[in-house]
Amino acid sequence: MKNILGREVPDNIKGYGEVKHYGGYLASKGTKTKRSIKLTNVLPGDEKLHDNLDVVLDKLPLKDGMVVSFHHHLRNGDFVLNMVMEKIAARGYKDITIAASSIFPCHGELVELIEKKVVTSIYAAYISGPVADAISAGKLENPAVMHTHGGRARIMESGDLSIDIAFIAAPTSDDYGNINGVDGKSACGALGYAYTDAETADITVAITDNLVEYPNTTIDIPQTLIDYVVVVDAIGDPNGIVSGTTQITKNPIGLKIANMTTELIKNSGYFKDGMSFQTGAGGVSLAVAADMKAEMIENNIKGSFASGGITGYIVDMYKEGLFKSLFDVQCFDLAAIKSAKENPGHMTMSASMYANADNKGSVVNKLDVVILGATEIDTDFNVNVTTTSDGTIMGGSGGHADTSAGAKLAIIVTQLANSRISAIKDRVTALTTPGETVDVIVTERGIAINPKRTELIERLKETNLPIMTIEQLKDIAEGMTGKPKEVEFTDEIVAVIEYRDGTVLDVVRKAK
Amino acid sequence: MKNILGREVPDNIKGYGEVKHYGGYLASKGTKTKRSIKLTNVLPGDEKLHDNLDVVLDKLPLKDGMVVSFHHHLRNGDFVLNMVMEKIAARGYKDITIAASSIFPCHGELVELIEKKVVTSIYAAYISGPVADAISAGKLENPAVMHTHGGRARIMESGDLSIDIAFIAAPTSDDYGNINGVDGKSACGALGYAYTDAETADITVAITDNLVEYPNTTIDIPQTLIDYVVVVDAIGDPNGIVSGTTQITKNPIGLKIANMTTELIKNSGYFKDGMSFQTGAGGVSLAVAADMKAEMIENNIKGSFASGGITGYIVDMYKEGLFKSLFDVQCFDLAAIKSAKENPGHMTMSASMYANADNKGSVVNKLDVVILGATEIDTDFNVNVTTTSDGTIMGGSGGHADTSAGAKLAIIVTQLANSRISAIKDRVTALTTPGETVDVIVTERGIAINPKRTELIERLKETNLPIMTIEQLKDIAEGMTGKPKEVEFTDEIVAVIEYRDGTVLDVVRKAK
Incomplete structure (x- = not known):
């Protein structure tokens, strides 16, 4: 039951499934598949812009068990994950998988949704704060899947996890979904993690607090990847989005x-x-x-x-x-x-x-x-x-x-x-x-x-x-x-640590 | 047998297959699929760069009946289509489908390959010169498929035609396939058509005459989409690539x-x-x-x-x-x-x-x-x-x-x-x-x-x-x-004119 790194990883994990064991950092060389994407085409005359998140949610094929994604470019200032998940919870959906590139203390509201089984699975490259504590305490129905930044792109491109709907916090967007992160009151810079969500989800919703005239003149994510654009008052708190300046240690x-x-x-x-x-x-x-x-x-x-x-x-x-x-x-x-x-x-x-x-x-x-x-x-x-x-x-x-x-x-x-x-x-x-x-x-x-x-x-x-x-x-x-x-530690597995190639490096067990 | 535009289009065309008849310019609204892509991953230590096209061709899964693509950004100065097809023909492969965004008079060498059945199908948005004449004369085994620029992207993304290998003329590339069209002696500007080839082909080969140090500092097509980079003396004739200046009519x-x-x-x-x-x-x-x-x-x-x-x-x-x-x-x-x-x-x-x-x-x-x-x-x-x-x-x-x-x-x-x-x-x-x-x-x-x-x-x-x-x-x-x-006209269909949604607008018959 020990893998080649000497870690005790079972062959099958409840709520995760069959384990591919780590085989070395170059062992994944071979033929790979990018998953097929299903989309609804947007034709001349079709509109994407809405001024109300509920109107967009009404149009989406929300369902129990769906997989929704979020990115973490707004870091500890992000409003979007909570905003969307509150509404999904209020509509009574259950058993949701959240694929968030990272989860921060600002996402503490999720704990209640985890306890109520609205959210039963979480994929993320980094988790800190109340959600991390809740997972560590064994509150999440299925083990959290903790991948790498590259692993997330792999998971989403391959369809190891197919994203049903990506909700994309967009610091600036035009009405057709040309997005950038460098302009607007919630500017966060590069949108590298969000790009992969836009590319790989079946349905994508850009949520912005800075709508500009078409076309946006700096485009990090293009209109061809976005289904809906919705304008809200604020997608984040600038104080949490970035440090004003990062600092060299004085220690x-x-x-x-x-x-x-x-x-x-x-x-x-x-x-x-x-x-x-x-x-x-x-x-x-x-x-x-x-x-x-x-x-x-x-x-x-x-x-x-x-x-x-x-x-x-x-x-x-x-x-x-x-x-x-x-x-x-x-x-x-x-x-x-x-x-x-x-x-x-x-x-x-x-x-x-x-x-x-x-x-x-x-x-x-x-x-x-x-x-x-x-x-x-x-x-x-x-x-x-x-x-x-x-x-x-x-x-x-x-x-x-x-x-x-x-x-x-x-x-x-x-x-x-x-x-x-x-x-x-x-x-x-x-x-x-x-x-x-x-x-x-x-x-x-x-x-x-x-x-x-x-x-x-x-x-x-x-x-x-x-x-x-x-x-x-x-x-x-x-x-x-x-x-x-x-x-x-107890035997209860609260998180699975996936290597960038999708094999399992280790598991996190609940402490006694 | 007449479609809604009053054109005589059969339900089935030899060498093309079943016809989807044109139903109006907005009739294609609905669920669409982007095809799955098969690729071989490139890991730390793997190299993509070669200084010889034959060495790369040796590595490719060339076969009879394969589909290869080319772009036309080098217009009537392009050397790449001829260079590659000569070598494929010399290796004895037959029944090749060429998906070229456009074909120009400079591609006249193809006529011999058409006559020899090395090339039996052609997809293009625009064809002029000897190849157009040869198709018009009924020399191509199967009817040419003449789509739109947008239609080509649709065909390739959907997999209506899956590209096995894309050969991409690259005015500038680094050793990892970060490409742009704005630098180098064969600069042609934007690479919009080539981008779709890179995104949708299973295997992609960048052919460049201007190799720069990694990383290329202007990237139109990223390394993540390129399998091989090969350096040749010249990918095109600058005089044919662009007009020095375009001119207002004097008429x-x-x-x-x-x-x-x-x-x-x-x-x-x-x-x-x-x-x-x-x-x-x-x-x-x-x-x-x-x-x-x-x-x-x-x-x-x-x-x-x-x-x-x-x-x-x-x-x-x-x-x-x-x-x-x-x-x-x-x-x-x-x-x-x-x-x-x-x-x-x-x-x-x-x-x-x-x-x-x-x-x-x-x-x-x-x-x-x-x-x-x-x-x-x-x-x-x-x-x-x-x-x-x-x-x-x-x-x-x-x-x-x-x-x-x-x-x-x-x-x-x-x-x-x-x-x-x-x-x-x-x-x-x-x-x-x-x-x-x-x-x-x-x-x-x-x-x-x-x-x-x-x-x-x-x-x-x-x-x-x-x-x-x-x-x-x-x-x-x-x-x-x-x-x-x-x-x-005779009854012989030499080309099928596809609308942007993949329906057939009309056919071109051979003149008497």
Whole structure:
């Protein structure tokens, strides 16, 4: 019953079905199918625009057991998921599957719908807040399916989950459904996750609070993919949609880790003209970006692209000419939104183009270096970003496992010990990213390199970096925190962690 | 055996199959299906780039009876169709179906392959030159299928014809298949027709003569849709790809027609802020654009968009602020290519977005006014742009029937009589565009308005325009040319003219 990663995953999971077991990060090579889409054509004279969500809902083939999708570009400021689900619940439908690219604390209203069995299944790449707590407590009828950002595109394109209706929060739209995310009071920037919903759902509803005259002059999602446009007062709270500015960590430990990471990259063999790079919006990730910027300028290195969620720090690097272009799936701050609108080399991409393992080649495949975080890492380099150490869901892969698989150098940055909890475990509580795709762990006390990466180990021997084995790192951590207490779990599976190829990496069980 | 347009169309056509008869321009409303696509996924480490077409052909599942597609953005300068078909023929394959968005005189080499039964079926929106002559002479095994630009997108998306392999001439590509048409020595501008090939074929091969470093910084077709990239010396002859500049007619009759057309538009009720407009690259069409420009400036009219194939004249109108944006499916001249690269409001669109009747709404649906040509018009306002009056194929719909269906005011401009041939007939030799979608015929001797458009007839009564019935126009023409001689035809069907919805409008029979 243990899979090749040593995780206890049954062959069949109640409420999920038959399990395809993980077979290695490149095992999915082969023939794939994009599902057929059913649609109603829109002819001359047909109208799509409505000023009332209820009127549109009246026209939709709502039914018990349907699958509806939402995107998370409005992040913790999103109004649309709650707005739609309240109305669906009020109409008495049950047994709904929600495929949301991510779920945030602002979606807490869902908990009541979960308890009432209005919502019985959830697919998401990231879940935090009350919904995560409810799932962890076993309140959701079926196990939540926690996929990657690329995995979501794969699931939707393949029809592993066919979306009946996609509700698309649209910061700007015209009356025919030409949508962008860069204009309007609820501007969020790139709409990479939403694009895949629009492309793969049978029926699509754009919900906007900024209707512009036809044609919208910046089009991220075209009219050919949208059935209905409905205007509402507000699709989100600007304060929750983006941080005004994202911030470099001020924590000296974080800065030290960033510094060591940059030193490592400089000596990795990948620090050269044409390098590609991705880092997140966390404080340490941004500190790496700042360090990298200085080093690239000093060494006159011109990179090819930076990708992923884009921040103002990355935009600055682009403006300095350190990257020829940006591949942007979502904007994290106002500077990124502005740049996505203004800079031609700041290109938006769909979730599928970003990270889908089952298309003809995603951007992550072309990544040299990615910087990622972790809550836990085990001695096989497996990473957990899905749960806390006590097994409560508080995140998910997002693009973690996708970029780690694609990048030539996947670096995990993490504080070795924090609040008396060690980041290095014998066994991660939940497995989000397989160790075979993780190359390096950088902590403030030392750096561990995946033993598979012998050439990298050779290269870094010449440096002053504190290279050690992961077991040594673990010992240092446990010297600080003591041996971590084992959390006990029940047999009840509350979430299934799917790898980007649709195989199952691990399951999350309800804690005792 | 006569369809509702009075054309003799059998229920079943040898080499074509069962006929769906035309039922009216809006009769296709309903549930549609986008076909499922089979593909091989591209994973980290996989390569797509090759420097030799034969090496790529070795990897492809070539077979007798396969369907291969090509686009016509390189127009009469295209090298790719011949280059690929020569090699396929040399490998001994037979019974190939070619789905080319259009076929030009430069593709004359195909005639030999048609004679040798290497190529037995052809789908195209426009065919001129030796291939058209060969089809007209009955040399092609099966009747050619002559669809519209939008119809081609529909056929390929629905799988009415499933493309096995798309060969995509790519003016610029990186090693992963991010393609644009605006850079490189073979730049052609927008790649609207090619986009649909890339999206709908199982296997896609980008053939480029301008390989750039990853990532290409202008992407019209993304890497996710491309299987192979192959570099060749030249994909086309720049002299044939675009006219240096397109030219307004100098013929005084043409100028008079343009003048009357503009006067008509001014009084049509559509000449107002927010108007949308399309016209072609012919000399009279351009003269209308020039007149419209002057009138829009004088009357301070700000339009919404111009669409279709774009010329420098339309770009000038955009730059003057007369149109907020351009929807470009192909560029006709160098000024348009330059603008497509530089102006954010100059947006490219796929063939499907342009004109497909079976998606969620194409741009033609939003057109107010379109200016179109004709070789023949009959007294039911049906238009022929497919054959000459003696029945030889010399063109095809392109976007003619699509825009005519979509636009609120579809105007046909034509010289009433030319070389002793009248443009107005009792019966067109071939029917390309149904009269119910044609609103006005403008000739140098008079204007005929479709009797269905009573409100337009009322409106134009107030003007000095020479409005008359189409029968009166026909009488004038025949007074000049004499009654046209009836051409006699055999029973042999050499081409099937499909409407944009896949029904059959008419067939072309071999002349006696």
